Amino acid sequence: MSDYQSKKEAFRTRTKAYASMVVKSYCALPKNRPECQVLGKQLLRSGTSVAANYRECSRARSDAEFVSKCDQCTQEADESMLWIELLLEDCHIDSSDLKWLLNESNELIAIFTTMSRNVKRRLHSAHE
Numbered sequence: 001m002s003d004y005q006s007k008k009e010a011f012r013t014r015t016k017a018y019a020s021m022v023v024k025s026y027c028a029l030p031k032n033r034p035e036c037q038v039l040g041k042q043l044l045r046s047g048t049s050v051a052a053n054y055r056e057c058s059r060a061r062s063d064a065e066f067v068s069k070c071d072q073c074t075q076e077a078d079e080s081m082l083w084i085e086l087l088l089e090d091c092h093i094d095s096s097d098l099k100w101l102l103n104e105s106n107e108l109i110a111i112f113t114t115m116s117r118n119v120k121r122r123l124h125s126a127h128e
Contacts (some may be wrong), residue, residue, distance in 0.1 A: 008058055011111075015051040015073075018104055022047030022080070025097045029087070036091045043083035047101070049076040050108060063123055067116050074112040081105040 022043060029040040050073055057069035084102045087093045 012051075012055065012058060015054040015108070018101070018108065019048040019051035021097055021101055021104070025095065025101060028095065028097070029093065033091065036087065036093065039083050039086050039091065043080055043087070046076045046079040046083065050080065063119050067119050070112050070116040070119075074109055074116070077105045077108045077112065081109075 026040045026044045029036045031037065053069055053073045053076060057066055057073060060066035060069055081102060084098050084105065088095075088098055088102070
């Protein structure tokens, strides 16, 4: 397996672990607090979407498709951060899992942004 393939597989594993932690965190939310359930369902949708979109991104047929899916991953991770922040701050959920997710969301956004930017730069350089 090439170094590129190895990194790609490791990132697939990382985004899947992120999605799994989102599911675990949602399941741990109090069932008797509707506001927590609403925010949790939003997080469940956006957080699991990060891994699903990265899988599509990793199988992109063109650079344009890669950038589009990568940017979608960034948007979903950023949306997930919002729901996590609201759960922590407004619902007062004191969870080490949610704090881990908040940090991981931030890291994933940085990685996706860099990936997208690097492909855009390469494309721009090729057209000069």
